Amino acid sequence: MTGLVVTGGGALCARGIGFAPIAAAIARAGVAEGHPSSDSREPSTEPFPSGGGHPLADFDARRLLGRKGTAFLDRRSALALVASGQALQDSGLSIDETNANRVGVTLGTTWGSLKSMSDYTRESLLADRPYLVTPANFPNTVMNCAAGQTAIRYGLKGVNATIAGGALAFLQVLAYVANALRCGHADAMLAGAVEECTAHMAWAVHRMEPHGRIDAGEGAAVFVVERSEDARGSGRHIDLELKSVTTSFSPAAGRSGRLSGALADCIRRGLAKSDVRAEQVSFAVTSQSGEDDRDRIETEALSMVFGNAQPERLLIKKIMGECLAATGGLQLAGLLVLHRRDPSRDGRISLFTGWTADGGVGAAIVRGWSRVSSDSG
Amino acid sequence: MHRVVVTGLGPVSSIGVGISAFSAALRAGRSGISPITSFDARGFPHAHAGEVHDFRPDLILRRLDCASWGRSTLFAAAAARLAIEDAQLDLDTICPERIGVVIGTTCGESTVIEALTAEILEHGFDSLSPELLRRSSGDQLAHGVSEELGAAGESVTLGTACSASNYAVGYAYDGLRHGDAEVVIAGGADSVCRWVHAGFFRLGALADDTCAPFDRDRAGMLTAEGGSALVLEALDHARERGARIYAEVLGYGANCDADHIVAPNAASIAGCMRLAHQNASITPADVDYICAHGTGTAANDSTEVRAIREVFGESMPPTSSIKSMLGHTMGAASGFGAIASALAIAEGILPPTINWRHPDSALAGLDPIPNCARQACVRVVQNNGFAFGGNNAILILGAPPQ
Numbered sequence: 001m002t003g004l005v006v007t008g009g010g011a012l013c014a015r016g017i018g019f020a021p022i023a024a025a026i027a028r029a030g031v032a033e034g035h036p037s038s039d040s041r042e043p044s045t046e047p048f049p050s051g052g053g054h055p056l057a058d059f060d061a062r063r064l065l066g067r068k069g070t071a072f073l074d075r076r077s078a079l080a081l082v083a084s085g086q087a088l089q090d091s092g093l094s095i096d097e098t099n100a101n102r103v104g105v106t107l108g109t110t111w112g113s114l115k116s117m118s119d120y121t122r123e124s125l126l127a128d129r130p131y132l133v134t135p136a137n138f139p140n141t142v143m144n145c146a147a148g149q150t151a152i153r154y155g156l157k158g159v160n161a162t163i164a165g166g167a168l169a170f171l172q173v174l175a176y177v178a179n180a181l182r183c184g185h186a187d188a189m190l191a192g193a194v195e196e197c198t199a200h201m202a203w204a205v206h207r208m209e210p211h212g213r214i215d216a217g218e219g220a221a222v223f224v225v226e227r228s229e230d231a232r233g234s235g236r237h238i239d240l241e242l243k244s245v246t247t248s249f250s251p252a253a254g255r256s257g258r259l260s261g262a263l264a265d266c267i268r269r270g271l272a273k274s275d276v277r278a279e280q281v282s283f284a285v286t287s288q289s290g291e292d293d294r295d296r297i298e299t300e301a302l303s304m305v306f307g308n309a310q311p312e313r314l315l316i317k318k319i320m321g322e323c324l325a326a327t328g329g330l331q332l333a334g335l336l337v338l339h340r341r342d343p344s345r346d347g348r349i350s351l352f353t354g355w356t357a358d359g360g361v362g363a364a365i366v367r368g369w370s371r372v373s374s375d376s377g
Numbered sequence: 378m379h380r381v382v383v384t385g386l387g388p389v390s391s392i393g394v395g396i397s398a399f400s401a402a403l404r405a406g407r408s409g410i411s412p413i414t415s416f417d418a419r420g421f422p423h424a425h426a427g428e429v430h431d432f433r434p435d436l437i438l439r440r441l442d443c444a445s446w447g448r449s450t451l452f453a454a455a456a457a458r459l460a461i462e463d464a465q466l467d468l469d470t471i472c473p474e475r476i477g478v479v480i481g482t483t484c485g486e487s488t489v490i491e492a493l494t495a496e497i498l499e500h501g502f503d504s505l506s507p508e509l510l511r512r513s514s515g516d517q518l519a520h521g522v523s524e525e526l527g528a529a530g531e532s533v534t535l536g537t538a539c540s541a542s543n544y545a546v547g548y549a550y551d552g553l554r555h556g557d558a559e560v561v562i563a564g565g566a567d568s569v570c571r572w573v574h575a576g577f578f579r580l581g582a583l584a585d586d587t588c589a590p591f592d593r594d595r596a597g598m599l600t601a602e603g604g605s606a607l608v609l610e611a612l613d614h615a616r617e618r619g620a621r622i623y624a625e626v627l628g629y630g631a632n633c634d635a636d637h638i639v640a641p642n643a644a645s646i647a648g649c650m651r652l653a654h655q656n657a658s659i660t661p662a663d664v665d666y667i668c669a670h671g672t673g674t675a676a677n678d679s680t681e682v683r684a685i686r687e688v689f690g691e692s693m694p695p696t697s698s699i700k701s702m703l704g705h706t707m708g709a710a711s712g713f714g715a716i717a718s719a720l721a722i723a724e725g726i727l728p729p730t731i732n733w734r735h736p737d738s739a740l741a742g743l744d745p746i747p748n749c750a751r752q753a754c755v756r757v758v759q760n761n762g763f764a765f766g767g768n769n770a771i772l773i774l775g776a777p778p779q
Contacts, residue, residue, distance in 0.1 A: 101632065101648070104633065105633075109536065110514050110515065110516075111490070111513065111514055111515055112485070112515070112536060114513075117484065117487070117572065118490055118493065118497065120576060121491045121494040121570075121571055121572040122497070122498060124571050124572055124575040125494075125498065125571070126498075129420050130419075130420040130421055130575055131575050131579055132579075133572075135576070135579045138577075138579065138639075139639055139765050139766070141484065141572055141573070141576060142483055142538050142766070143482070143484065143485060143536030143538065144538045144764065144768055145638070147766060147768075148633070148638055148766020148768065149638065151634075151766070151767060152636065152637070152638065152767070154635075156635055157632055157633050157635045157648075158632060158633065159631040159632065159633070160537070160632070160633035160766065161631075161768075162535065162536040162766075163533060163535060164485055164514065164515025164535075165515075165534065166514050166516045168516065169516070172531075172533050175533075176533070179551050182551075182555070183551050185631065199502060200502075203502040203503070203505055204510050204513075207503075207505045207507050208510045208511060247531055248529055248530055248532070249519075249520060249523040249528065249530070249531070251523060251524050251527045356516060356520070358524075360516065360520060
């Protein structure tokens with residue numbers, strides 16, 4: 001039991017900006033169905049793979065964030081800034097001199113910005129002289145740029161971390177944030193994950209999974225996480241209670257096919273830590289796409305844990321595309337959205353899962369409430 | 378709450394691979410700076426770096442296939458293996474789920490990303506090789522260490538730039554204190570690469586071939602690479618197995634400037650020091666030595682000393698920069714600082730700031746331990762780490778408990 005709660009969030013993805021487009025996509029699709037957005041527009045002149053990708057169409061950082069501080073932002077930093085602003089507003093957590101030192105940020109990523117890193121090398125290689133690179137773009141090549149920019153924009157002076165965890169990043173972010181709050185390093189944390197859909201990222205997804213049918217997507221999802229008693233004291237609405245987060249690594253799993261077993265073990269440990277029995281889990285938000293060979297990892301793990309009594313499932317990638325590190329954040333956003341509009345789900349317990357091909361596995365157990373009723377449980 | 382101690386040190390650096398070589402180099406004040414060979418540095422006016430020339434991961438690693446992992450991951454894994462050997466820790470005696478790994482980095486597998494960029498330039502995006510892509514992501518650094526050690530606990534890569542390994546040691550410490558793990562290997566890794574060299578040069582932050590922190594005529598930093606790793610375990614666990622204890626982790630502080638993406642902020646750094654002291658339950662007067670961030674740029678060193686003066690007043694402890702020898706190893710840097718700090722306590726030796734010639738009147742009162750290592754009784758060390766993004770993290774180590 002962590003004693004931690006989510007009191008608000010923000011998200012954007014190929015479906016649009018905010019929770020409403022996600023809610024609409026889930027509603028249209030039904031809980032276990034969905035279709036990746038096809039209305040993609042390339043954010044750059046670089047060619048996307050033939051299958052395309054699903055960037056957020058017409059994403060305009062300047063329009064959303066204003067001119068100040070946005071001239072040299074890369075796409076993932078801009079996505080993170082928008083989602084973070086939404087999260088603070090949604091939660092009602094305001095930042096001022098009294099709490100700025102006690103509010104921090106942790107964001108998950110895969111590479112940082114693969115495009116920013118690669119373009120900087122390219123610029124050096126192609127320039128007349130190898131040092132004639134754009135100085136203002138240099139910070140974009142560093143992994144923690146999005147978290148640093150988020151701190152600057154919203155005045156968050158607490159612990160500020162970046163976790164490069166790929167598909168497991170957001171679960172690792174939740175674990176990191178839970179530790180920061182447990183140890184008293186902060187009173188509230190923005191916990192999020194972000195991934196940009198550039199040509200570099202879309203091609204990376206395409207080339208790593210040439211037979212996969214899921215194209216690249218993008219997005220950011222950021223949540224305000226704080227101690228339950230602080231949230232209650234402040235009157236902020238409790239969307240989700242974070243009962244446990246468990247991440248681990250399974251050596252040689254990638255080669256030996258032990259991944260589903262490792263994930264099942266991880267889920268069982270999470271259930272035990274949360275003092276929750278498998279039959280109490282009514283919902284599972286997986287990183288599955290519904291159209292991919294890799295889906296079997298979570299299918300097998302869930303069947304090991306739940307047997308024939310499978311929880312209802314939401315396949316977030318089917319709606320968002322392959323968002324790598326952002327997938328985990330968008331999974332939680334999908335869950336929050338489902339709860340928010342449906343009081344009949346109040347108090348129900350959900351599992352969400354993630355894994356990486358080389359052996360990283362993770363699971364979180366959460367309990368959610370609607371915002372239709374005033375009772376936060 | 379468990380007390381947490383450092384029982385193994387694994388440096389893979391330009392001044393030495395393994396703790397004996399590294400310790401001897403620190404004592405001798407050796408420079409690891411040499412002309413760049415890891416990329417074609419023609420056309421760069423400044424073309425020196427702290428590269429690890431004699432890095433032979435195949436001679437250090439037991440499980441990883443060196444051909445399948447990127448350079449930064451191999452640095453991290455080799456450092457971790459050396460740290461485990463130094464700790465004389467038989468990992469087979471520990472439940473794999475109770476062994477955690479936390480690795481910090483600034484640019485992750487930067488040389489792999491540069492190889493991918495070369496593919497894009499030569500043959501276009503559709504020539505990107507899946508094998509290079511697989512090893513390009515940041516999580517590989519921690520996962521490579523976990524794979525090498527057979528560790529099945531948390532496996533986390535912290536991308537908190539140039540203070541990342543202090544963040545890593547701090548996160549490891551918190552977990553051990555709460556009993557989440559029995560042993561955690563924490564450290565950092567980064568590789569010298571073209572884009573980082575170009576970026577720092579363009580910012581005007583690069584020296585030619587000499588890094589001279591705290592010197593009046595300091596000209597900047599030098600890019601560098603390597604892997605740093607520390608074995609951390611609960612005090613009881615270390616005592617039970619009769620381990621040699623270098624130092625105790627007393628605590629750490631981490632905060633963010635929330636001010637400027639690259640320029641350091643003295644008030645915020647001072648705040649981070651106070652936070653670290655408070656979390657470690659010490660006062661400034663307890664600190665015997667500061668292992669500085671000390672990049673050797675005009676801005677860093679003056680800002681850092683201003684912050685130290687703000688917290689310590691006129692009694693600033695001896696403060697040296699091992700970056701004068703190593704260059705700036707980025708994500709590995711504060712891990713090397715933590716190793717040097719643990720050695721300072723265990724061996725009673727303060728590492729020097731080499732290349733120091735002229736006092737800087739703006740840094741009056743600072744004792745940079747110029748040029749020669751010094752014997753001292755060291756009970757408490759403060760290890761500074763700052764980064765782009767305003768990510769400050771400061772670690773406090775103390776003498777082993779009696």
